[in-house]
Amino acid sequence: MSKSSKVQVNVCPSLKPIVTKVFGRGVTFNIDADSESPFPYTWEASDKILTVFPENLNDEEKAGLVIIIKEYHNRNLLLLPYKQEQVIEEYIEYSEANPNKDTIEFFTSSIPANDLDALKMSLFMRDEKNKGNDISALKKEIRETFGPRGAYIANLCTAGYFERSFKAAKNKLSIERFKEYYELRVGKEAAAIFVHGGMTILALRDLVKEKIDICQLNGIFKFSIHGFGRANVELIKEYIENYSVDDLDPEIKKEIVYESPLPNVGLEYEITLA
Amino acid sequence: MSNKSSKLIFSPRALPYILDAFGKTISENGIIIDSETSEPVLTPEGDELHKDNFGGIKKGSVIFMKQGLLSAIKLTEGKYDPAK
Numbered sequence: 001m002s003k004s005s006k007v008q009v010n011v012c013p014s015l016k017p018i019v020t021k022v023f024g025r026g027v028t029f030n031i032d033a034d035s036e037s038p039f040p041y042t043w044e045a046s047d048k049i050l051t052v053f054p055e056n057l058n059d060e061e062k063a064g065l066v067i068i069i070k071e072y073h074n075r076n077l078l079l080l081p082y083k084q085e086q087v088i089e090e091y092i093e094y095s096e097a098n099p100n101k102d103t104i105e106f107f108t109s110s111i112p113a114n115d116l117d118a119l120k121m122s123l124f125m126r127d128e129k130n131k132g133n134d135i136s137a138l139k140k141e142i143r144e145t146f147g148p149r150g151a152y153i154a155n156l157c158t159a160g161y162f163e164r165s166f167k168a169a170k171n172k173l174s175i176e177r178f179k180e181y182y183e184l185r186v187g188k189e190a191a192a193i194f195v196h197g198g199m200t201i202l203a204l205r206d207l208v209k210e211k212i213d214i215c216q217l218n219g220i221f222k223f224s225i226h227g228f229g230r231a232n233v234e235l236i237k238e239y240i241e242n243y244s245v246d247d248l249d250p251e252i253k254k255e256i257v258y259e260s261p262l263p264n265v266g267l268e269y270e271i272t273l274a
Numbered sequence: 275m276s277n278k279s280s281k282l283i284f285s286p287r288a289l290p291y292i293l294d295a296f297g298k299t300i301s302e303n304g305i306i307i308d309s310e311t312s313e314p315v316l317t318p319e320g321d322e323l324h325k326d327n328f329g330g331i332k333k334g335s336v337i338f339m340k341q342g343l344l345s346a347i348k349l350t351e352g353k354y355d356p357a358k
Contacts, residue, residue, distance in 0.1 A: 024280075025280065026280055028281055029280070029282040030284070031283070031288040033286075034285035034286060034287045035285070054288060066291055066295045069292055070295040073295065073336075076333045077281060077282060079282045079283075079331040079333075080281060080329070081285075081286065081330060081341070082284070084330050084345070087342065088350070090346075091343065091346040091350055117344060121343050138343060141342045141343055
């Protein structure tokens, strides 16, 4: 006898209508304990959504629901909280459009695995930012998962360093030399300064001096100062106008390579060492 | 839309029903634990899971995922699949 797809789940009779629907192809089985409903379950035939309201089930039915959930998992199906379902849907949609596939492939195996994961997240985050979506939760997740290094990768990625600078370096350098190049710029944060909210002019001055030292010590000739948002852009301008003459040697060049107007105010100063 | 795959989704307060199906429960401080041993459930990355940070159960095996983008990436890339 051929394998039957007939569903046999041992639950109380009142749950049988649920069992007959829930294992159907393409059915979304929604368990909603947060909404008010007068019904134990509802069935939206057009979208194939079966919603069960467990708070409206009696104890026997609740026990039956747990059996159905277990059986659902046994049938190789995914169980997701609402919030995560949305994240996965968005990521699948993004992956199918594949805007950054080449960049990810390019750096696979040439940067540390955790950095690659941080980069994948950052590329997605950049895409969301470009669409005008709120990226604060993504930023927080990258920082919480990968620490300051991950946050720095996210900033570098947003500013386009992976495509603009690191790709060219990887094409030019040997594997070992690229590792050194990358570690200096990412691990030691020699690639750039990202001015953030709350940074004081004194902190920025110290950071610029520190960055110059790292660069000089390691034979790096330039780095950039980035700022996004009005306050950060103004802080950079204040530093350049009022302090850079005193702080920087005369042969150190500084020039604006990028400036964007309102509403997305942004500024990049390139600092070139002699 | 006709090709959509089957899935089970659930609201935050439905989590205990889901966990019950796998012999898990939520401790007093919100950590997901084994109902019998009270051992915390770990993600494939070795992290404990708070109920607010629970990202679902992978199909095919009892893998408890963390909420967030990284789990979504790993899931879609098949990183949580059993080693071939």
